[in-house]
Every structure is written in structure tokens, then in C-alpha cells.
Amino acid sequence: MNFGDFVRRCHRAGKLVVQPRMGMSSPARMRAGLLATKNANATTVGTITLDSFTRNGDLASVERALRDGVGLNGYPIVHYDPDVTRAMLDGVMAADFPVQVRHGSARPLPIMKALAAAGLHATEGGPVSYCLPYGRTPLAESVRNWAACCAVLRDSVEGEPHVETFGGCMMGQLCPPSQLVALSVLEAMFFYQHGMRSISVSYAQQTSVAQDLEALAALRRLCAQLLPHARWHVVVYAYMGLYPRTPAGAMTLLGKAAELAVRSGSERLIVKTVAEAHRIPTIEENVSALEHAAAVAGGTVAHAPAREPDGGQVYAEAYTLVEAVLNCGSDIGAALSTAFRRGLLDVPYCVHPDNAGRTRSFIDTDGRLQWADIGSLPLSGVVGRRRSRSVTAADLMEALSHIQRVFDAEALEQANRRAL
Amino acid sequence: MSLLPGKAAGRTDIARCRRGPVIVSSVASDAHTWNLVYLQLVIEELGYEVVNLGPCVPDDLLVQECRARLPAMVVISSVNGHGYQEGLRVVQRLRACPELRGIPMVIGGKLGITGGESSGHIDDLLSAGFDAVFDDGTAGIASFRRLLTALSPPEPMLEVAS
Ligand code: B12
Numbered sequence: 001m002n003f004g005d006f007v008r009r010c011h012r013a014g015k016l017v018v019q020p021r022m023g024m025s026s027p028a029r030m031r032a033g034l035l036a037t038k039n040a041n042a043t044t045v046g047t048i049t050l051d052s053f054t055r056n057g058d059l060a061s062v063e064r065a066l067r068d069g070v071g072l073n074g075y076p077i078v079h080y081d082p083d084v085t086r087a088m089l090d091g092v093m094a095a096d097f098p099v100q101v102r103h104g105s106a107r108p109l110p111i112m113k114a115l116a117a118a119g120l121h122a123t124e125g126g127p128v129s130y131c132l133p134y135g136r137t138p139l140a141e142s143v144r145n146w147a148a149c150c151a152v153l154r155d156s157v158e159g160e161p162h163v164e165t166f167g168g169c170m171m172g173q174l175c176p177p178s179q180l181v182a183l184s185v186l187e188a189m190f191f192y193q194h195g196m197r198s199i200s201v202s203y204a205q206q207t208s209v210a211q212d213l214e215a216l217a218a219l220r221r222l223c224a225q226l227l228p229h230a231r232w233h234v235v236v237y238a239y240m241g242l243y244p245r246t247p248a249g250a251m252t253l254l255g256k257a258a259e260l261a262v263r264s265g266s267e268r269l270i271v272k273t274v275a276e277a278h279r280i281p282t283i284e285e286n287v288s289a290l291e292h293a294a295a296v297a298g299g300t301v302a303h304a305p306a307r308e309p310d311g312g313q314v315y316a317e318a319y320t321l322v323e324a325v326l327n328c329g330s331d332i333g334a335a336l337s338t339a340f341r342r343g344l345l346d347v348p349y350c351v352h353p354d355n356a357g358r359t360r361s362f363i364d365t366d367g368r369l370q371w372a373d374i375g376s377l378p379l380s381g382v383v384g385r386r387r388s389r390s391v392t393a394a395d396l397m398e399a400l401s402h403i404q405r406v407f408d409a410e411a412l413e414q415a416n417r418r419a420l
Numbered sequence: 421m422s423l424l425p426g427k428a429a430g431r432t433d434i435a436r437c438r439r440g441p442v443i444v445s446s447v448a449s450d451a452h453t454w455n456l457v458y459l460q461l462v463i464e465e466l467g468y469e470v471v472n473l474g475p476c477v478p479d480d481l482l483v484q485e486c487r488a489r490l491p492a493m494v495v496i497s498s499v500n501g502h503g504y505q506e507g508l509r510v511v512q513r514l515r516a517c518p519e520l521r522g523i524p525m526v527i528g529g530k531l532g533i534t535g536g537e538s539s540g541h542i543d544d545l546l547s548a549g550f551d552a553v554f555d556d557g558t559a560g561i562a563s564f565r566r567l568l569t570a571l572s573p574p575e576p577m578l579e580v581a582s
Contacts, residue, residue, distance in 0.1 A: 056448065279536075396461060
């Protein structure tokens, strides 16, 4: 069954689908990881996360690492013969256990060909979100590559392809929710324009639950308006920035992500583990994270009335950004390139040469992630004026580590209280 | 903040400067940039000009930039877990250039995928040509600051009157 259809079916049955971000160097370990995911006490789908040599097309370094026994940070799908990957998946991937390939490449053609050849049909990415945060490939080239990838997915996967936008994550942290929502919707429209019909749109948990609920409401509202004919669902990522170091802090934050997913009516959640702040997680750590998220989700009531059911301020900003990009032209890929060139989209702290780099963000006293400087974003009528100041190393670290500090402090406090 | 500098300083400029900039760079496979942006600020606050080469820097580009700029220090940062393998490779290329032999070079971040490199791996990096290795840990930044401060007394980036 198609990845998206499976997730939507689980949602109708009242289950949140939980998914790890998991990738191992060897087929045997990768298979063990997928099996453990499948057998976890949760409604799961599988993940094959690719290593970063493969993401950059550096197959020689993959070979050297495997020869020297140096661990890779993911599964090198292009290096292995398609039959090796098929055998790795045999008896694991099934109608009730679809598997997605996650990679972060702006030059993903070899990856798309490899996944199609291995019988996989679900992946993730986008011309912007797999480019600006992932290296130095020019945006215009990434747009071309992702258009070509959609053609490969359309023409060569077995069954119907599924793609997820990564636009709801941009840089992992400190990008205000409205721009995450706008990018996720725009990348979904790009995919639709290139023939994809089974799509998921992402959004990563940020710094404020109330704002995140608004953002997810805004995302659903915009998708309903702009993708009326696609079969889509929403995937929430557990916090994608500096993660709490303490196991208790890490698990509490993950639990909040699971609550967010259920309360917002989202269909799928990608988890993070207690190892996140430190190293690549083990299979066991992934399983614990999946089971914890599923347990919290099971105890959460869906659709608790959001304070801003229409998406509130996040919707107003995201709508304005999307509209400005669509006004740049009817070809969404070209419009995205133009919008970045004009600074109509501009991701804070992203140093990619095609990002204007004039916007800044800050976390306000309520914990909401706000614009400190809108650069040339078309938001002057939508957000209040603020005076931005230059950021020191300590300021930046304070903003980056806000969530880490809050959740680690809470975990340590609780441990102290128990010790008394 | 400059990513991918527009023009490389010519030789004579460098000769007339009291000291070169600090080059901050990722390695070829590593896309993370928050580490680079943060390090740039830390180093600038110690009075240095920084050339931030950004993420996924091919070996050739790093070598070329170092030769053109003769930096006061080369700071390599990698957190994706491939830093050991890639650091070993690229530092040998840098040290093979005669004009770069005496330049301080350090590497730091999350260099392997298991959380803390073995002392064997750290020794490998040191003997391959790094002057210091800061493998994960918050203490790293403090001792890195001390190293950079000790390198030379803070001086304004002015030309030497000749
Ligand atoms: C944000 C993030 C991302 C963003 C990055 C966006 C961007 N352009 O920067 C996105 C989502 C794109 C991303 C992608 C990936 N990521 Co990532 N990412 C993170 C995360 C969550 C936070 C990193 C961060 O923002 N740090 C903020 C900076 C300021 O701190 P820092 O990087 O930790 O650096 C500190 C120290 O290490 C030290 N330091 C660093 N360098 C140097 C150098 C010197 C000289 C010195 C003295 C000190 C020093 O100083 C800094 C301040 O204390 C971390 C996990 C975490 N820490 O919570 C994972 C993490 C770094 N990512 C990881 C991985 C593996 C990846 C991917 C390969 C995907 C995957 N398999 O999961 C891809 C990378 C693709 C590629 N080509 O490299 C792993 C690395 C595993 C390991 N080393 O064992 C981590 C640890 C997550 C995990 N546990 O799996 N990531």
C-alpha cells in the first residue's frame, strides 16, 4: 500500500503513526533496525536515513569508510546493489509497514534511482528545504534536480510514489513558524505541479505549544485551500534544534511533540531519542522513543480546541508569504528561486549564498518564536515593528539552547525533588 | 559575516597585514552550519577577522583558500559524525603545502558517530597534522578561546606602517 494511504488509514482508526529517523551503515543492522521499528509497541512506519557521503555523491568515501570499518551516519543506498537493499527489506517492508527514504540532498537523482530500483516508493525533500540547509548547491540547480526527481519517481517506482516536504524544518531551529508553514505548502505545491498526488507536509515543533498549534492549523487550512486535489497528511517532527542532554528532558520534549501531533489532528510524528544531543542513537533507543511517543499519544485527546482554530497570526503571515511567492510566477520552482533572490523568502541564520540572510528571529517572553528583523519579507503590514540589534555569540547560544535549557532544568529539578 | 568570500586577499596585502584572518570551515560531507556561525562569532569577539567557508567545503576549496589567505589559524568544525575520516584526509592535504606547514590548525565538534572519539582516533588526528582536537563537550569552547587568545596578543587588523 502507498505510504500516504497507510498513514491516513491509521489516522481514521484513531492511531498516530510514529516513525524513527534511523540509518545504519550495514544492511544487516539496517534490517534489524527496521524489524525492531515494525515490532515496537506502536503504530509505526520504517525509515532508511542515508549517510552524508551518499547525500553529497561521494561514493569513494563510502567505500573507504566501509573498508576501514569507520561508522557511517546512515545507510549508503547508492553504494549497495539494489538486490542487496531488496534482500534487506524482504519480509520487513509490507503493506502494513511502508518504509521511507530520508536523505537531505540537493542532487538526489542517483538516490531516487537507487530507491526505485530497490522497490521503495516513499521519500522526503524539496527544492528549498533539501538545498539551503544542506550545503552549497545553487538553489536554481536544486529546483531543476527536484523536478527531474519527480519524473523519476513518477516513472520508475512500483506503485504510487509518496513525497514529504522538509520545508517545515528549515535549519532545525529559530525560523519563525509562518515561514516554515509557507515553505512546506509551497514545496507541496511544487510536488503537485510535478505530478505527485500523495504528499505529506511537515512542521517541526518549535518553542511554544500555543504557537505550534496555530501553525499546524494554518498549515492544514492552507493545504485545504491550495492542494484541493492531492491526498495529503501532516507530519510533525519532534524538536529539530539543540536537544536536551538529559534523558528525562529528552523524553519530556518528545512527549510534548506527541501531544502536539494529536491535539493538532496531525497524522504522523517523527521522533527523537535520548541520544539526540550526543550521537547516533542505537536501535533500542529508537524503539524506546517510538513507544514513549505512542503511549503519550494514546493518552491525549485529539482536536482539543485550539485558541486560534483558524491559524491566527501564523496563518496571516504564512498566507502573505505564500501569496507573494505565487505572484512571482506560475511555475512554482522558478517562483521559489525568484522569491529568494528578492528576499521575499529569507531564512534566519542560513548562510547559503542564495539566501538573502537579512532576517533575524527571537524568542519572546511567552516562548513564541518571532521576527526580530523581517529583511525584505513582505510582512511589514502583518507583523509589528521591532528594533533588531547585532547578535553576540552568547546571544546566539542563548536562543539556540532555550529549549535544551528549559527541559534539562526541569528534568534536573524533578530528579532533585525525588532525591529529597 | 562572509560566506564564500568574493575575492581572496592578494599576497602583498597579506604580507603587509600583521596577521591574517581565521578560516572557519566545515568538511566536504558536513552540512551543519550553526556550529560555523557560532564559532565565527566567538572568534570575531576575540578580535579576529573571520572567513567562514560554510558547509560541505570540498578539500580543494579549503586548500585553495588557505594558500591564498595564509590565515592566522584554520578552524575546522564537523558534527555529522564523519569528521574523523574527513579531518584526517584534509589536514594531510593542507600540511602537504609548504606555506601552510607552520599555520595552527584545529578541529572540533562531534567527530564520530558514537559520542566521544577514542583516544586512538584523537591521536591519529594530531599526528596527521592538527595542533589541537576538541571532540564534543562544552569545555571545548573555553579551552579553544584560551588557545586563540594565547596565539597572539589582540591587535587591531591594521597594516603595518613600513
Ligand atoms: C540542527 C541539526 C541539524 C540541521 C542542521 C541545519 C544546518 N544547516 O545547520 C539539519 C536538520 C539540516 C541536520 C541534518 C543532519 N544531521 Co544534524 N543535528 C542538528 C542538531 C539537532 C543541532 C545542531 C546544532 O544546531 N548545534 C548548535 C551548535 C552551535 O552546536 P554544535 O553543533 O553542537 O557545536 C558545539 C560543539 O560541538 C562545539 N564545536 C563544534 N565544532 C567545533 C570546532 C571547534 C574547533 C571547537 C573548539 C568546538 C566545536 O562548539 C559548539 C558549541 O558548543 C544536532 C543534535 C543536537 N546537538 O541536539 C544534530 C546532529 C549534529 N545531526 C546529526 C546528523 C547525523 C545529521 C544528518 C547526517 C542526518 C542524520 N543522519 O540524522 C544530517 C546532516 C547531513 C550532512 N550532509 O551533514 C547527528 C550527528 C551524529 C554524531 N556525530 O554522532 C546529531 C548529533 C543528531 C544525532 N544524535 O543523530 N541536523
